Amino acid sequence: MSEILKLEGVVKCYESLRAVDGVTLSIKEGTVTGLIGPNGSGKSTLFNVISGLDRADEGKIWFRGIRIDNLPPHKIFSLGLVKSFQDPRLFLGMTVLDNLLVPPKGQIGENPLNAPIHSRWRAQEISLAKKSSDLLSRLLLKGLHKTLSAEISGGQMKLLEMGRTLMADPKMLLLDEPTAGVAPKLARDIFERLLALREEFNLTLFIIEHRLEVLFDYVEYVYVMHRGKVLAEGKPEEILENKVVAEVYLGG
Amino acid sequence: MPDPIFSAAVSFLSYFGIFSILSLSLNLEYGFGGQPNFGKVAFYATGAFVAGVVASRLMPLIAGIAPLDPFSPEGTMQRVAITQSNPYAALLTFLIALLLAALISGAFGYLVSYPAIRIREEWFLAMVLLVTGEILRVVVRSYPPIVNGYNGVLIPNPFRWLGDADQVSLAYMVLILVIALGVYIYINKLVNSPFGRLLKSMRDDQIAATSLGKDLVKVRGQVLILGSALAGLAGVLYAYYSGYVNPDDFIPIRTFDVWVMVVLGGIANNRGVLLGAAIMTAIDRGTQILAIQLQTFGGIAELNYLRYIIVGILMLAILMFRQKGILPEKPVKTPAYEVVKVE
Numbered sequence A: 001m002s003e004i005l006k007l008e009g010v011v012k013c014y015e016s017l018r019a020v021d022g023v024t025l026s027i028k029e030g031t032v033t034g035l036i037g038p039n040g041s042g043k044s045t046l047f048n049v050i051s052g053l054d055r056a057d058e059g060k061i062w063f064r065g066i067r068i069d070n071l072p073p074h075k076i077f078s079l080g081l082v083k084s085f086q087d088p089r090l091f092l093g094m095t096v097l098d099n100l101l102v103p104p105k106g107q108i109g110e111n112p113l114n115a116p117i118h119s120r121w122r123a124q125e126i127s128l129a130k131k132s133s134d135l136l137s138r139l140l141l142k143g144l145h146k147t148l149s150a151e152i153s154g155g156q157m158k159l160l161e162m163g164r165t166l167m168a169d170p171k172m173l174l175l176d177e178p179t180a181g182v183a184p185k186l187a188r189d190i191f192e193r194l195l196a197l198r199e200e201f202n203l204t205l206f207i208i209e210h211r212l213e214v215l216f217d218y219v220e221y222v223y224v225m226h227r228g229k230v231l232a233e234g235k236p237e238e239i240l241e242n243k244v245v246a247e248v249y250l251g252g
Numbered sequence B: 001m002p003d004p005i006f007s008a009a010v011s012f013l014s015y016f017g018i019f020s021i022l023s024l025s026l027n028l029e030y031g032f033g034g035q036p037n038f039g040k041v042a043f044y045a046t047g048a049f050v051a052g053v054v055a056s057r058l059m060p061l062i063a064g065i066a067p068l069d070p071f072s073p074e075g076t077m078q079r080v081a082i083t084q085s086n087p088y089a090a091l092l093t094f095l096i097a098l099l100l101a102a103l104i105s106g107a108f109g110y111l112v113s114y115p116a117i118r119i120r121e122e123w124f125l126a127m128v129l130l131v132t133g134e135i136l137r138v139v140v141r142s143y144p145p146i147v148n149g150y151n152g153v154l155i156p157n158p159f160r161w162l163g164d165a166d167q168v169s170l171a172y173m174v175l176i177l178v179i180a181l182g183v184y185i186y187i188n189k190l191v192n193s194p195f196g197r198l199l200k201s202m203r204d205d206q207i208a209a210t211s212l213g214k215d216l217v218k219v220r221g222q223v224l225i226l227g228s229a230l231a232g233l234a235g236v237l238y239a240y241y242s243g244y245v246n247p248d249d250f251i252p253i254r255t256f257d258v259w260v261m262v263v264l265g266g267i268a269n270n271r272g273v274l275l276g277a278a279i280m281t282a283i284d285r286g287t288q289i290l291a292i293q294l295q296t297f298g299g300i301a302e303l304n305y306l307r308y309i310i311v312g313i314l315m316l317a318i319l320m321f322r323q324k325g326i327l328p329e330k331p332v333k334t335p336a337y338e339v340v341k342v343e
């Protein structure tokens, strides 16, 4: 299996705080990897840096062999690396369906010269709508497509946020706490579905998750962050037995 | 003897058409795209200046006559004579003015916003555009070669060859309304599309939109080109309507009026915006006519203030009771909604 994402000595500072402090890691294509660590250990910051929303102060990042640490977020997206947000950032003035229809790449009707001539993009729109329809029922959002995304529940927002990333035909997903705020039973369900998708599309998943009992049943490899650094890495069972990790989690 | 009701109706509908185009274009930029264009007047003025230049310089050439000094009384008479006798030259000049104004205003909109759209904070763009409008007005009013500085330049109506004054204004009104209708249909088609979704996603959350692959610098540029080009069209229509290009018509408050139309009628709702334009036109024309009436009867009230008071009260009422405007926003209408069904 080849390497899809590689980080070398990545640093991100907020004034004097080294939120990400020299992270080196590597993720193989088609795997499911977890990223855990106490609150404030720098997990979300690391995802923001990888996806280009924040610029690394030091270090290098490669995605499928391409240096991405200098690319703007929309270019990184177009390479197939897509991130979801810990706190959903939906387009709140738009319906659930319109939220899902924003991410797909290569939409003919996004060009203002094509947009007014509906026949140019109608067929593409219909096929994207079919895909959304399918996803809506998988995400238990069926029947809500005409609802404004501001008006759905917190858990549903989380699901829609994830659905949006899936509409982008990603090669790799960075999911920031995909099950936060959803019912425990649904949390397992979400992981089941993610794994099924991985099989289907050869997706690589990198997942931040606080529900270790769920996460560890699904991931092949885990990175543990603490104060901006990688404290430990390994297979789930190795991490569970790691005394330092237990201490960090219990000690806060 | 002109019928006052006829003239009032023609004037109302002509202004309504012009204001509709302006407010629809701001709605495209702000209502859909979230770009606060506080310099609408700059592109409206650009259109009017282009009309002034084209009518005063190009028309004699189109008519095949040696042009006289465009700002001299003889030059003015020459223009009037051409529009009275040569429908072809009059209308072709008008058409060229429309096309050039759209091109130049669009390009100008892109140029002045070029640095500002690279900054995520959209209020920077708002300020740059606000200042642009005033700079343009001051430059054009103090630099005579363009439209004769603050003296302005007379441009005769392209339908002058019809003879009868009522027929001329009626024909021109119809032309304005046809163009406004065309703009309305165009914008409706433009925004009920993936491009409309793209604009709204930029408006609602720039960070989410970029991380979902949208090149917002490009999109901002596109929306400002389109919005400015349309404002340029409105500027040409206004210049020919008033028959005179006067830089001092284009003061910052013009931008504010357009904002009121959009906020009043319904942000991101094109029909609402037309309603807003109609209401503002009614207030504008109504107070104007009232002022003239009162003046003939020796009235003392300064009616401009009445207009500001009415507009102010309306805005307060909207902000208190209907923040989304009279007609609220609707989902982007594409065939997707015919595919995904409620069950």
Ligand SMILES: Nc1ncnc2c1ncn2[C@@H]1O[C@H](COP(=O)(O)OP(=O)(O)OP(=O)(O)O)[C@@H](O)[C@H]1O
Residues within 6 Å of the ligand: A014, A017, A019, A037, A038, A039, A040, A041, A042, A043, A044, A045, A046, A086
């Ligand atoms: N934009 C910012 N400006 C300043 N400090 C920030 C910013 N974003 C994050 N931080 C700080 O960086 C540190 C790491 O935050 P981060 O959100 O990455 O943690 P996390 O591991 O995702 O935590 P959690 O599990 O609570 O989501 C925290 O101390 C946080 O306060």
Ligand SMILES: [Mg+2]
Residues within 6 Å of the ligand: A043, A044, A045, A086, A176
């Ligand atoms: Mg976090």
